[in-house]
Amino acid sequence: xxxxxxxxxxxxxxxxxxxxxxxxxxxxxxxxxxxxxxxxxxxxxxxxxxxxxxxxxxxxxxxxxxxxxxxxxxxxxxxxxxxxxxxxxxxxxxxxxxxxxxxxxxxxxxxxxxxxxxxxxxxxxxxxxxxxxxxxxxxxxxxxxxxxxxx
Numbered sequence: 113x114x115x116x117x118x119x120x121x122x123x124x125x126x127x128x129x130x131x132x133x134x135x136x137x138x139x140x141x142x143x144x145x146x147x148x149x150x151x152x153x154x155x156x157x158x159x160x161x162x163x164x165x166x167x168x169x170x171x172x173x174x175x176x177x178x179x180x181x182x183x184x185x186x187x188x189x190x191x192x193x194x195x196x197x198x199x200x201x202x203x204x205x206x207x208x209x210x211x212x213x214x215x216x217x218x219x220x221x222x223x224x225x226x227x228x229x230x231x232x233x234x235x236x237x238x239x240x241x242x243x244x245x246x247x248x249x250x251x252x253x254x255x256x257x258x259x260x261x262x263x
Contacts, residue, residue: 139231
């Protein structure tokens with residue numbers, strides 16, 4: 113089915129208008145060191161709960177968009193954000209899914225910025241662990257979900 117160019121332009125304009133909010137949410141997510149606490153060589157006790165911080169951030173962004181939100185813990189301190197934006201009914205559902213944990217930073221001396229969890233912006237890019245996998249994708253999905261029921 114061909115995409116209506118006017119609708120496409122409208123959706124892209126709305127997303128462009130939200131770019132500052134999207135970048136802000138991404139930077140806040142990157143600043144949370146949500147390293148997978150069960151990743152080999154990591155201290156579970158030191159890291160558990162950080163994923164929950166990102167889940168609460170994502171949940172708040174969803175709620176701002178008018179979604180019904182819920183935090184679901186897979187185990188204590190490891191929350192997932194779930195959100196639902198009800199449609200008008202009768203149509204298909206659209207599901208966005210992503211993870212909110214990141215892998216460890218490895219050797220911090222190999223990072224070009226001072227802090228792998230800085231969320232610094234340079235040359236139009238948000239830098240830091242999780243900025244490309246998967247925090248940017250998660251925040252973009254939250255932003256796009258605002259328009260899931262566009263006519």
